[in-house]
Amino acid sequence: MxxxxxNIxxxxxxxxxxxxxxxxVNNSLNLISISELTGYSIDDLVHKNLAVSLEKRDIQLIILDIDGVLTDGGMYFSENGDQMKKYNTKDGMAIINLVRKGMQFGIISSGFKDKMVRxxxxxxxxxxxxxxRDKKMGILKSWLEEMNISIQQVAYVGDDINDLEIMEACGLSACPKDAVKAIREISDIILPKKGGxxxxxEFLDGYIRYEDGSHLEL
Known part of the structure; x- marks a missing residue:
């Protein structure tokens, strides 16, 4: 096959x-329509396994980007200039569930509103x-030293070029389907849903199984 x-x-x-x-799928014009309907490029549909079959990986830390992953990338401003972000409660429920079981999460964002994200x-x-604005890789390396784990034990969900360095190096990378092309090309998993x-x-429920508070199996 x-x-x-x-992929179909x-x-x-x-x-x-x-x-x-x-x-x-045998008609090239129909393939263009399928590409437009799903958000996947024709190249991804033809040459990439979208339902990645993954062996067990000892993931100890899941890193998430904010804008374009936990949000849709949009920014809302009040008339006073206050910035607001919209988060999806379904993402929150899945994160809370794994945190309660002992999984470690981190957020690395290139934004400005520290208090809002915190x-x-x-x-x-x-x-x-x-x-x-510090390089994301530098921040992650300091966390890895604190936890005494390797970058191969990190899963990362990102969507833009400032996530590229980590996503190429980490043990498991994923991106929303509307991530930029450079990120889609190197991601282990392209998720069918958009950021936000x-x-x-979808990533946590579809690919992650937490085993007894010790590691993740995929």
């Missing part, structure tokens, strides 16, 4: 397509938080 056939089956099972689309992170039980649309919930 080709990647394209496997995967997109049907995930609800992005229905069975009628299975008959359309308020949301603390609500979810996330204790490792960085908001600022419960893509983190």
């Amino acid at each position: 080709s990647y394209l056939e496997k 089956d995967y997109l049907i099972s995930s609800g992005d397509l229905n069975n009628s689309h299975k008959e359309l 308020a949301r992170a603390e609500m979810l039980g996330i204790q490792r938080i960085y908001v600022g 649309d419960a893509c983190v919930r």
Whole structure:
């Protein structure tokens, strides 16, 4: 079975397509329509296994970006210039569930509003938080030293080029389907949902199984 056939089956099972689309894949014009409908490039549909089959990995830390992952990347401003962000509660529920079981989460954001991000992170039980302009890899390395783990024990969900360095090096990388092309090209998993649309919930529920508070199996 080709990647394209496997990917069509995967997109049907995930609800992005229905069975009628299975008959359309041999026509290049229909393939363009499927690409537009799902948000995946034709190259990804034909050459990349979207439903990545992963061996067991000893993931000890899950790092999330904020803008474009936990949010849709949009920014809301009041008439007084106050910035607001909209988060998906489904993502929050999945994070809280794993935090309660002992999984370690971190947030590394290139934004400016430290207090706003910290308020949301603390609500979810996330204790490792960085908001600022320092390189993300440098922040992550300091956390790895504190935890005495390797970067291969990190799962990372990002969407833009400032996530690229970590995503190429970490043990498991994922991105929402509307991530920039450079990120989609190197991600282990391209999630069928967009940023802010419960893509983190999809990643945690669909790929992560927490085993007795010791490690993650995928």
